Each structure stands twice: as C-alpha cells, then as structure tokens.
Amino acid sequence: MIKCSCEERFSDSVILRRRSRRRISAGILRPLRGLRMTPLLLFLLPAWVFAGSITGTIKFTGTPPEPEQISMDADPICASLHVEPVYAETVVVNDNGTLRNVFVYVKSGLEERTFSVPGEPAGIDQKGCHYEPHVLGIQTGQELEIRNSDATLHNVHSLAQNSKPFNLGMPIQGMKLKKKFENSEIMAKFKCDVHPWMNAYIGVLDHPHFSVSGSDGAFEISDLPAGDYVVEAWHEKYGTQEQTVTVTEAEPVVVEFMFQAT
Amino acid sequence: MASLIKQFVNSICSPVTIFTFGTGFLILFLSFPKQFTSKWVSGPLAILGIGFFLFGLTDPHFRKIVTTPDNVPIVALLFLMAYFTWYAVRKAVRNDERLAQGKAPIEKEESEQKVLVFPYLIFIEFVVALFYAIMLVIWSLALKAPLEDPANPTISPNPSKAPWYFLGLQELLVYFDPWIAGVLVPTLIIVGLCALPYLDRSTKGSGYYSFRQRRVWVTGFLFCFWMLWITLICFGTFLRGPNWNFFGPFEAWNVHKVVPLVNVNLSDYIFIKWLGIGLPKQWFIREAPGFLLLGVFFFVPPLIAAKTFCRKALQEMGAVRYVVAAFLLLMMIAVPAKMYLRWAFNLKYLIAIPEFFFNV
C-alpha cells in the first residue's frame, strides 16, 4: 500500500529522523543515497572544520609468545619466495614494545550520523603467500580490491557472518577482483584454503573512523566531531578492550590501550 | 456440626429406611389427622422440611442436584404435594368434625352463594391462566432448557435417567423384570384408575372434603401416590447416581462405587439352603414354590377377608367388583412387598424361569 515512489519524495529532515530510529536496509534506498548525502554533508561541514581526533598507541606488556614459524614447503612456489624464515602474524610485537595489527575503531557515538562511501577502493594483496595487510578496515559498501601477486593459486575465502560470504579462486599472477561488504562486522576473516597458514581480518564499519596499529604501534582516528565516544581495540589473539573518550575541537585526545601477554 | 449432620443423613439414607419411615409417617399422619394438621405440629414440620432443604443447599453436591434445571420441578412437586395433602386433610378434618356434630360440610354453605360461570369464573380463570403463563415465561428465562451436548450413541450417560415422571417406574426396574415394571404395572395403574369410579360407587364425600367417610380409599390413594409414585421419583431423581447406585443426598457421585449384589432366587433358598437337595432340573418343579406363594398371596387374603372383616364390603360391591378391587389392592401391596423382600432377604425373584425369560 505504501508505494516506494512516495519515499523518493521524503524531505531530508524525514530521512534523518528515520535513520536515527532504525537503520534502513540499503536495498530500497540505495538509489537515493547520492540524493540524500549532498545536503547532509553540507550540513555537517561546520562541525568538521572544528573536528577533533583520537591518537594513541597500543602498548604490550609481558613476554611476547615465541613467534610461530610457518613451513611453506608444501607449496614450492611459496617457499621459493622467502629466504628468511617466515613467522605467523598472529602476535607481532614491535621493537618499541607496542603491538601491531590492532584494529581500533569508534564503537559507539556515531549512530546519529551517516557517512558517504569512499569512491576509492581499499586494497588487500596476496604476496609471498601472505595477506597484506594482515588487518584491514573498510567501510560498508566500499569496494575491496583483492590482488594476487604470487604465481601460485590462492583462494580468498571470506568467512564473513553478516555479509554474503564468498570464495574466490585466483590462479593468475597479478589478477585483481573486487568485492563489497553489505553490513558492518568485527571482524570478517579471510583465509586461503590452499595455504592454510594464510589469513587476514577485515573490520567492516559503516563509518570511516578506524585505524590499525602499525610498526610503531600507533594509531590515529581523525576528523571526529566533538562528542563522547566508545573506542574499541581488537586484537586477533588478545580480544577486545574499550574506552570512553570525550573528543573536543581543541586538540587530539590521546588514548592508550594495554594488551597483556597471556 | 454440619458435616456430622450430613454424615448422619447419608448413613441413614437407604431405600428401605426412607420407604419404611415414609410409610410409617403416612400411617401416623392418617391415624392422627387432627393433631398433625394443627399448626403446632404442621408448622414445625414445615419449618423442619424447609430448613433441611435450605441446610442442604449449603452442600455443593446437594445444591448441584437440586438446582439442575430439570430437577427443580421435582423439588417444587415435593413441597406442593405436601402442602396440598396437608390442606386437604385439614379441610377433611374440619368437615369430619362438623359432620360428627351433625352440621353440613363447609362446602355446602359455600355452595349456596351462587354466581354465573360466565363471566365471573371464566374471568378469574383467565386471569389465573395469565399469571400461570407469566410464571412459565419467567421460569424459562431464568432457568434455561437443560439441553445438553449433541448426543453421542457411543457414550451413554451414567446414570441414564428416564424423564422425571417415569423415574418411579425406572426405580421399579431394580426390583422387577422389565415386563412387569415397564408394562404390567403401568397398565394396571391406568386400568386401575379407570376402574376406580366403578369400584367405589359411594356418593359419600363427593363435593366436599372428608376423611372419615372414605378412610380406606383415601389411605389407599395417599399410599399409592406418595409412597409408590412420588417417593420413587425422588429416589430416581435425587438419590440414584452412577450405575444406578444409591447415594445419600450429601454424598458425591462416585462412578466407581461398588455395592455387593448378592441376590438369590426363591428356589435357591428353598432347594439349596433349606432342603439342601440342589435345584430340580424341571423348571416347573423348581419354581413350584414361587407359584405356590404367588397363588397364596393372590387368593387366600381375599377369601379370608371376604369371610371376615370384608364381608360387608363384599355384599355391597358384589363378587366381580370385590375381586377386581382385591386384585388391584394386592398388586398395590405386592410392589412394596417385593421391594421389602429384596431389602430384607436379598430375594431376587420369586419365580425365575430364564428358559422363557419369565421372572417375577
């Protein structure tokens, strides 16, 4: 009875109110997204001028576990790509005592807002029989470019629970495929069934406020409007931690997470 | 206290006690009609009766049975019959007194004021009819017709009861073969009622209430109606429960109640218990005592009576009418007599010929 065509005539204020109440599934409104975003971004612009950010590092205490060496003998092509011994990326502790590959993101506080989908794709590469990067953040609807830089067969098996899972065979070197995630998820796992040691974790969010700790253990979430947020740090082995943060326009908020060896 | 009374009532309630006490009370009542119809006796009795009923209503089981829509008229019947009996006997006592003093009955005086049937009587009757109609409408509005669930031939209700006016006859089925209880007795009742005006041709007491002038007939009638009709209907309505077992008025109807049924035929008593020779093979020898007994019952008393205290009656009535009256009277007595035999001696049948499906 309620015709779809009516919805096209929603004024923007109506959309805002409805979104706050209930997330509209993308299906019906997808064609409207462009139409909807333009005035919204204009509306948000003043806030962004004075936007704040969250920075910090992921500290690690205790003795890091002995890195697990991977034997790539099973696939000679993989083995030939490495001279040095290869270790698993489950726990990587940087030299400055920080933890790498921790996914930090704003868990709550952004529910009232909507965000545009970045036009440029995020990327993940299969290189030297490893996923690169090992941990990655992406927005819902954003394209993910999956690349195979190896001369062997890889398959990208997504174990995502909230989005449609897929399993792509990539037998050709330099081959690229594009995929999207429909719904947010912490974390969607990628694995390669041909090379059982290969895996990666993708954090899918409906906003761009996330970061992954790198080789210095630092992260930065920028362009955040002032407000109260819950920030969560996720690690493959050590689980999650969260902190409540008040972001002001004045200067970046520094947050530290501390993971402990088990 | 209340439960003690209920228990006591339940414990004394059995067909034999109720029947015996009822008959005893009727005899007492008719022996002392003057005293019993005086307000000093009848008043307390009425209060006792109504009081018992009201007390009974406090009991869920009693209440359920008494207030079932199709049982309500029987309750009314009890009280109405008691009232009318009392009313008639009281009038009869007054008239008897007046007659003893040599005066005419009251009705005679009343009958001297004459009015025309139409319109006066008709008008009154019409108004009464209207009230009667009103009463019926209100009754039917207040107590819905006791229609039950759609019938299911695979389930017969337990107890299965006849319409209330046949419950007396159904009660007789306990003591008699169906052909007696269902055919013979009802026929005799109708024939007997038809025969009454030809048997009792006395003009005494017609048009006015009187007891002393027609003591035998009134007593006979009251016994038949009260004891053999109303009492049995009350048994069937209120006191007969599942499996036709007898329950006290305050006793819950338990489907599984089991009572011993150890009834024995007359032939068993005589040939096995007393003579100890075993049952004869031929049925006519086996049942000879029964036939003999029945013969004695039906022939000897009228003969003796005719020779002794009924000689005058025989003269007045003539042989045929005397014989008919005696037969009807004996049949009337035979019914309770058989019931008593059952209660007292567990006697099943006087004559039992299963070979011909003939049992008495």
Added chain:
Amino acid sequence: MPQSPDQLYSVHKTTIWFAVASIALVVTLVLIVFQDHNREWKTWQEEFVELERKKLKENLQAMHSKVDEKRLEDLRKELASAQEEFDRNKSEFEKLEADKTGLNVDLVKASARYEDLKQHYDSYKFFLEEHREQGEDEKAAQFERKFKGVESKLKDAKFKKEQIERKIEEIDARIFSFQSVKRRIEKEMNEFRRDEERLERKLKELEPSLIKDMINAPMVDFVAPTLEIQQVVLEDLHEDFHFAKAQRVDRCTTCHLAVDRAGFEDAPQPFRTHPRLDLFLSADSPHPLEKIGCTVCHGGSGQSLSFTWAAHTPQNKEQRKAWERKYDWHELEKWEAKMLPLQHIEASCAKCHGGVVNIPEAPKLNQGRALAQKYGCFGCHLVKGFENRWRVGPDLRNVRSKLDREWIVRWLQNPKAFRPSTQMPQAFHLENTNSEGDRRRSNAAIEGIATYLLKHSNTVSLESPPIPGSPEAGKKFVEETGCLGCHTMGDTSVNDHGPELVYLGSKVQDNWLYSWLKNPKHYSPETRMPNLRLTDEEAAHMTAYLLEDRNEQFDASVIPQVAADDLDGLAMGFLTRKMRQAEAQDQLRQMELEEKFEFVGEKMILQQGCFGCHTIRGFEEAKQIGTELTKEGQKEVERLDFGFVDIDRTRYDWFRQKLKNPRIFDRGKIKDYHEKLRMPHFGFTDEEAEALTTFLLSLRVEEIPLEMRKQLDLREQEIEAGRLLVSKLNCQGCHTLDGVDGRVRSLFSATLRGGSATSFGGEDVGKEPPVLDGEGAKVEEVWLYHFLRDPETIRPWLKYRMPTFDFTEEETNSLVKYFAYLDEQEISFLREKVKTKAATVAAGRELFTQFKCIQCHQGGETQTITASFLAPDLAMAKDRLKPAWVIEWLKDPQVLQTGTMMPTFFPDATTPLPAILGGNAEQQIKAIRDYLWTYRPEEVTEVKGGSS
C-alpha cells in the same frame, strides 16, 4: 347478584389483577425479546468495530504523516493555475459546448431518418427476394423499384449522419484539450490520496450511527444488519454427528473476526490474527479458510456461537479458572469433539498428513513420534501406520557372551543407576510395587529373568585384542573415527542415537567389546550399529579406552537375596492363573530351584513384555502386551481409569500423568502383584511427556475425504521410505541432509559456530562429514549404489569414516531413490555420456593447468607436492559425478554448498583468462568438464609438470 361481605369473588379485584397480569405479560414479552436479541457474539462484534476503528485511525494517521505535503501543495497550485487558464478561455469553451448541443439535436434527427429508411429497405429486400423465388415477377418488379428508390436515400442518410458524428467528435476533442491539464492534475491528486480516501471511506462505514442502531434493533435485524453471524461452509469436510454426516460449518469467524486478516497480531482475543497466516487461513496458504475452516484442526463445535458451547478448551488450570470466572465456562462433558488445547494442536496435522516420517511445521508432534520410536512404544503397543518400526533394544539371543548374571540383576533393579541416560525404562520397584513384599517378589522375578536370559542364549565366538591397547590412543580414535556420530560420550552429546559410552568397564569384557567393534553384526545380526572398518590396532586401543570407565557405585551395589518363599509365592501366582491351587502346588513341588527361577523369569518376561524391545529366544511369536493405540486419541474419557488421582478428567491430562508416572493410577487401590499396572517408568521430562501426549492425541481414525488429505505421489512415498531409513540409521548424525544439519558437524567447526574448539575442530567446514544436500543431483545413481554397499575413500583428509552398514539390496535401492527423488532426478543406472571434442578437451586441459586445479585435487598416491590436498581426486569425477552438476558446481560452488573450500574461478560469470575460448566463461566451464571426463590419474604428473 347478591353481594355479601364474605363473598369469594370480587369483580373489582379481578379487574385489578387482570391489569397487573397484563402489565407483567408485557414486561415478560420485552424480556423475551431482549434475551433473544442479546447474544454473546454481538457484544464481540461491537467491540471489534471499535478496535477496527482505532486501528484504521492509526493507519490513517501513519499514512497521513507519510504523504508528501509539499508535492500536494504544488499540485494544488498547478491545479489553480490550470483552472485560471481554463477560465480565461471559457467563452470559447462555452461556444463549443453550445455548438455541440446544436449538433446533437441534428444527430438525433439524422439517426432517426436513417433508422426509418433502414427498416423500409430491409422490408423491401425481403419481399423482393420472396417474390422472385415464388416466380411472381410482376410483384417482384414492383418491389425492386421500391427497393432501388430507398437504397439511394439510405446511402444519403447514412452519409449525413456520419458527417454530423464527425463534427461532434471534433468538438469533443477540442473540449477535451481545454480540460486535459486540469484533468491530469486532478487525477494525480486523486491517486495521491487514493489509499487515504479508501481508509477514510472504510472508517466512515464503521462509524456508529443511529441508522445502524436501527437496522440492528430487535425485530428489524433480519433485513440487513451490520452485526451478522459469519460462517464458512466447508464443502469437502464433514462433521460426524453420529447419526448423520453434515457439512462442516464453522462460525468461529463470527467472533474471531480478524483471524484471517493481517494487522491484528497484537489485538486481544478473540480478535487476534492467526499467528501463522503464511501457513493457515490466508487464500494463498496451503490451508485456506474457505477450504479448511477452523474446527478440523482446532476441534470444537463450529456451529456454536457461545464461548462455552463452542467447546473451547483451556490450556491449563489457571486458564480454566480464569475462564470459569470470566465466561462462566464449563466443560462439555458428553461431547467428544472438544477443542484441542493449544499446546497439543499439532495432533490435528496427522488427520490429513499421513504416511510421512515428519510432518512439516509440526515440531512437537514430530518430536513425540521420534520419542515414541526411540523409547520403543511400538514394541508393546500396536499402532496402525507404525508397524514398520524396528526393535529398539539390544538383541539378547547371545547375551551369555556379553553379560554376566550379576550385571543383569543389578541393571534390572534400576537401569538408570548404571547409566542415567539409558533409554531402558525401569520396570521394577516402582510406586505400585514398592511395598516390602512386592520388592521381594520383584527381586525374585529379576533373578528369574536373568536366569532365563542366560539359559536361553547362545554363545558366539569372541576374539581378544591382539595387542594391549593404549587408552590415550583409543580416546583419539573414538573421537576421530566417527563414534560420536551416534553416541554420546563425556561432554559431547550431539547425538544420542546409540547408548552413551560410559561405564563399559563395569559391563563387558574386552574380548566382547573388541569383537563388537570389529564387526557388530557378528554378535547381533540385526543391530543398527555399522562397521567402521577398524584396524585391529584401532579396535584394541578403543577397547582399552572404553573399558577404562567403570561405575564403582554400581559394581558395589548389593544383589538382594531371594528367599524361597518369595520365589514360590511368585511362581504360584503364575501357576494358579492356569490351574487350580492344589495342582499348582504339586507342580511347584516338582520343580528344582533353578527351574523355578527359569519359570518365573519366562513368565515375567511375558508379563513385562521385554520382547517388545529385545529379541529374546522363546518369544519370537509373542504378542505385544500393551493396549492398541491406533485410536487412542479418540478413546472415551470414561474408559480411562483415573483411579484416585486428582487430575482433570481429560484425555491429555491422563496421558501426561501416565507418561510421567505410569503406575500412579494404582495409587490407593488394592491389587494383587500380578494385576498391577505394568507399564515401565521411562523418566520422561515434562517437555517429552507433552510431545508424546501430542502424538497420542494425533492417533485418531477420522474420515477425511481423500481429496482433502495430503496425498503422496510415488516419488514422495519413496522419499518417505528413505527418510525412515535415514532416521533409523541416523545418517543425519554426521551428514547435513534433508534440512537437518549434520549433528556431529557442530563439533568440528566449533569456533565458527561460536563454541569452543575441540581437538579435531577447525574452522573449515571441509573437514566436517560431507553435506549431502543435493547429493542426488550430484552423483550418479550407479556410483551411489556401489558406494553405499561398499564405501570407498573420496576425501582422504577426513578422519571421520563412512561406515559399512551392510545394507540389503532393498535398503540400498531405497536410499538411492531417496537421494535421487529428493533432488528431483530421474533414476538411471547408466552413466551419462559426455561427448568430447579434442579441441575443447585441449582448452579444458589448458584451463585446468592455468587454474592450478591440481594444487588441491590430487589423487592419494601423488599427495606429495602441496600441503593442501583437501579436495577429492578428480580421477573419480567421471565415474561419480553427473555432468550437469559439474557445470553448476564450477559456476559457483557456494551456491550448491555454502562454506565449501572450493573457490569460484568465474566470479559474476567472468573469466580471468580471456584468451582461451574467446573468454566465454560458460564455454570454459564446459571445456573443463569435458577435460575431466577424459582425465586419467597419470595426467597428474603431466599437468603438474606443465604448470611449474
């Protein structure tokens, strides 16, 4: 007429009474009308009107808030401007209108002249033809003249008429163009408000009004009342009134007004929408209201219009009390067709859905059926339609090789004391046999049964484990080879098809267990336990592991001594059933002690019906001991003995009580030991008892016309036969099949499914026992047939084994048909041929190489090259797979099997290799398939060489 003071009558008073009576009569008349008019359902309908209005208003409001006011405003403005435009040209418009009026008059005239001439023309024509035929030339000529004359006139008249018509049409078009803009806007506006207006109209209809009150008034309401009895007459369903069959008429909708309308899900009863409109009542559901009605499922009196007489049935005591208070409800004692209480409603499904193992959407009934099978109800009770069931207890014909006397005695004392999860019910020392004397008698009986069983048993040859097993290794084998696909062990209780693997050390010897594991059918030819094809070592290790577990408490329990008196008393009880006291005593005196035990045991087995579940020598022909339950669901309540147990006098309360405590109805009764109730105690939970009660209530024999039943075609019957076999052998214990997730699979991918990882777990569904959904479409029937009879290794990486079931020919065929028909396949025992061309095969080989298929798909012998060989050997493909399936599989494996490790190489029907076969994905897929049909194991190395 004399008037004396003590007159008995008074005209005056009589008149007064007459007046009183008249008034009273009028009052009673009013009462009668009122009572006749005042019906329960009318109150409900009035209430519903209010509810509906409330809902409509809400909907209207919601709709109103959604209307684009701005657009509407725009339209209004447009309309105004259009109107203005129209007004400006009004004079012209009016002139046109006037012209049209004038022309219309002309048209009428012209039409009349034309019609008139046409009449004459036809008439002349008739006479002309007639006279010509008769040869009357003169007259013919006369008419011909006339005819000719009128013919030309007619032509003129027609022309004139058509000319006027055209003119009018021209004017119409111009008038229309004047109005068109306005009309269009008006139409759009109407469309805008159409839904709203519809609702408003509806709302207006429902508004209370004086007129409505009047047409609903007593005496007038026969014409067209708004409050009306609603009914569905069901053509094909009948109601059995015992004397006659009548068409079923359901008037339930008189009060349940919104039961088939969505939108009243939260309304109070009786107005609530049916919770499963997709399944029931709605016109496009399988059970539309017009065809099925209400009472055929719910029961109750469809024709009744009052709460009580519709035979509503409360779900529980609280509801019963509430109804008694609220609706003055009482049970209809004599009527059978009462409503089913809601918790047992699924019992009705079986009326029409016969011949199936599971009825769709009836989980409770299915659970009840499964329980009845599992606990062996059909062993003692005959239920027509369930005769094809199997015995659930172990075969006792060789029991001497397995168990000793002490164990049997301890076990019979209380089976649950040995293994709490056992299905074996307790038959002795229950509520009604718990007195001191009865306990002693029972002990004698138990000893007797043990004696009988051991005496009437053969021995089978047993092997001892060749090596002393290691329990640790055994544990691993038990977990990894497949035992958990049927048995519960420790914390892993995904399957309870076979007995729980506990305390075996207290029960059996190692040689029995070893022999049993090696080949279960050796000890018990009819066992459902399959052969896992264990090696001697595996079996030895497993034996060692399983025997480690002992039940110390059970081992230590005291075996009661049996006194000679008790044994004699029990024996006498059995003997005197057939003979007189003295003869029995004579016979007893002649028996030895052991003979007495044996005699008592035999009689006790007969009395308790042990042979219902166990195969016992000497009882091959014994009759089932329990009541036939074929019509249990319609058994008269009077025929159920409630004893002194204070529960509601209903069938389901009796069933539930009987299931929960089978001997309770002996409570308070004085009975001889032999006469006591003998149904054993299963220890059902409340939930199980409820499910079984639902099952029992479903056992009815009711006449439902054939066309109204769900009828199975031949294929469906084959599928059901297969389903029964599948449930008997617990295929779904391991495999995902027929809508049931393989139960053991949850242990594997525990991390995936949110559980904790197990020793053999991982996150790969590929390591789980295979999914068999779609198996019929996947594999060739002939391959399946041989595989079932003698399984071969397809997935060498799997530790779980497909056991050998030793299927009979019949069973194998049944399973093949089951799989094939489940996927709507035609059965053919000939392999489908694939015609291959050298060119395609070459292209296929190239693709095969480029896609590096060999990296995963390798045969057993060549698994040396890569780590991942988690895919079947493709050399088997052409024998095993159906060609069409391979194509579908290659297109997108995830569609056929969610979560499979096989990736797609053709995402979105594109290929990464545009050079081969013109980059056509479909042709490439076909080429790969064709190549596979020529593929030989030797090629592995060749291909491998080509790729690296």
